[in-house]
Amino acid sequence: MWNDTGMADSVGKPEAQASGSAQQLSHVVGHRIRSLRIERGWSLSGLALKAELGKATLSEIEAGRRNPTLETLYALAAQLQVPLADLLVEPGQPARPTRQVSGTAVTASLVEVFDDASATDAAVTDSSVTKGGVTTEVYRLVIRRGRRQVSPGHGPGVVEHLIVTAGTARVGPVDAVIEIETGQHGHWDSSGQHEYSAVGDLDVQAVLIIRHPRDARP
DSSP: OTTTTTTEOTTTSSSHHHHHHHHHHHHHHHHHHHHHHTTTOOOOOHHHHHHTHHHHHHHHHHTTTTTOOOOHHHHHHHHHHSSSSSHHHHHHOOOOOOOOEHHHHHEEEEEEEEEEETTTOOTSSGGGGTOOOOEEEEEEEEEOTOOOEEOOOOOOOOEEEEEEEEEEEEEEEEESSSOOTTEEEEEESSSSOOEEEEESSSSSEEEEEEEEEGOOOO
């Protein structure tokens, strides 16, 4: 059941359990953001300014009292220079399908995270940014029809791959969008602003793979 604040749990669970899971996730997210901010020696107001958020808003997120949207989480992850999954899962804990977040047009459900110290991404033209390996995030993605979502850049060398299983997606850098139909795959450089929308009258069902060069992370 989706809640109205951007986070969700699996469809079909009792409302109280879904609400509890969303609340638990909000506390994990808040704790991770605060820990990463402190590791970097940044003040609350400093991170809020970088991510273009209000200081009071960030304070509530860190305290687990506010469920941030997907756009807000992407903005924070970009400034902290970490994959989105680093905000959804505590270090050493497995990814869970209930780690779901929603934005204007997109609902993403974290499936798995892989770290490979020897991997590179063939879609990255600058091999220097992947010399330290790659972190790969895998999400189940729904892009809701009739809406458009713009995400901030994720940092140097970050590449997104999308496999569409239903519908037609319009995705990619805002000045160079591509359309991906059912059964097709596409990828794009997501170091700058990029967008997601569904073409036509159907929601898009897809698998999103985000590849983060380790050298782009502190």
